[in-house]
Amino acid sequence: MPELPDVEGFRKVLKSCAKGRVVQRVDVRDTGVLHGMSTRRLRDALVGRRFTEPERHGKWLLARTGGPTLLLHFGMTGQLACARPDDVVEAHNRVLFTLGGGRQLRYRDQRKLQGLWLADDDFEAARLLAGQGPDALAVDRAEFEAALSSHRGRVKTVLTDQSVLAGLGNLLADEVLWRARLRPTVRASDLTEADRRRLYTGMRRTLRSAVTAGCVPPRDSWLTGHRDDPAPACPRCRTLLRRSRMAGRSTVWCPRCQPDGS
Template identity: 40%
Template sequence: MPELPEIETFKRYLDHTSLRQKIREVTITRQRILKDVSLRQLAGALKNHSFRGTERHGKYLAVDVGNGKQMVLHFGMTGCLHYVDQDDPDSPYARMIVTFANGHRLDYANKRMLGRVRLVDDFDDLVDELELGPDALEIGADEFDERLRPHGGAIKSTLMNQSLVAGLGNTYTDEILFQARIHPATPVDALSAPERKRIYRMMRKVLRKAIDVQGEPDRMPRSYLVPHRHDGAPCPRGNGIVHRTRVAGRSAYYCPVCQPRPGRKR
């Protein structure tokens, strides 16, 4: 599932390929991806205008259309963007196709149909409406600690709570906790202040590194968990093997040597 680093990569990709190009046509191949907007409304807002800029909050990408409207993209489990020549075959699972006057087009692809396209007047208002927490790369250390401390659930599922901090999902929470040497099932209220600070530092480190490699797991450092994130893989630190467990119904990968269960000595 695309998380903050992948969405930031999509943002930079769109900025590089698709800004300031007159939009000639908007095609929706599956109406289900539209949220609180009709095809007529979306096409009317985009056609003969151009994308002026983008902003991201957590897993949401907002595109300024330059007429007081913003198109907001959520990528669900499998979403991505493709900028191609207009005569190229449709991208696999293209659900929205924005054709530009320069002979190119931007395809919003979404295999599992869990992504959504919105049209809003103010992205900040949507962030508030969705009750999203601060962006994981924007939140400061003190605010992160203040927001984290009251929670009593497992640290992995808590970090994935988008109302606490926006942008983290299954993959990068595993990496953050591996780097912080914290077991994913550790209750938040059992964490010490130094452990919470370490989680914050590792969150910023991991997200920045993932953005550097454009969200491609195989390009992450071999000392990271992500390239080895499957049951039975060797721990990248050489301390054992990677185990798979479930935390609040979600898969979690960890090293039991580097990340002992709560109550066991590290």
């Protein structure tokens, strides 16, 4: 599930559930999601601390406390939910943070492809995110265009490379390229000035709607709404959509709306 819009939704969950509240206890129900730390170290770092304003960078969520920072990554199936401590614990609830005020923050993840990291201070938190490109929601046009122009790979691969631009995943990249009428296989460095402008604008608009929805919405008027159709048709021109694989990910595009460029 999680791409930037989903993680932005989790940031809001974290804020409304945990900001200003003290961590009373931490239950690790599956240590497989802890990276570079033990249950003991996680408890020692967080119990008694109060969560402050959370932040997001790309697909990373930062739960700050003024001291240590908990970094959360949701892989493909992770979620963050706010519950009451006595609510029934669902399947795949891996870590439970019981907070003051009768709240419980729950990190849930089916596949455990990513998980939780702990940074003892802001310096270490920054170091964990050092490889990330600019956040896709915060990046300005100039920075965006510079990042694209400096890579000769296919534009879809570049858009989903978190070290170039942080936040876009497989669905969003397809959606943005479709909206900007660009074929995913075009070389990023071959994009014209007009292409890059359309791409930036398309990304902003797509992200804005998706953040409001809290996910990449499978709307009928979006490409994403048709990925799983048996014979998917372009919502704009009704042409049969094409499906292929790029960098091991399924890629969907419209052969008519997204011309070759040549």
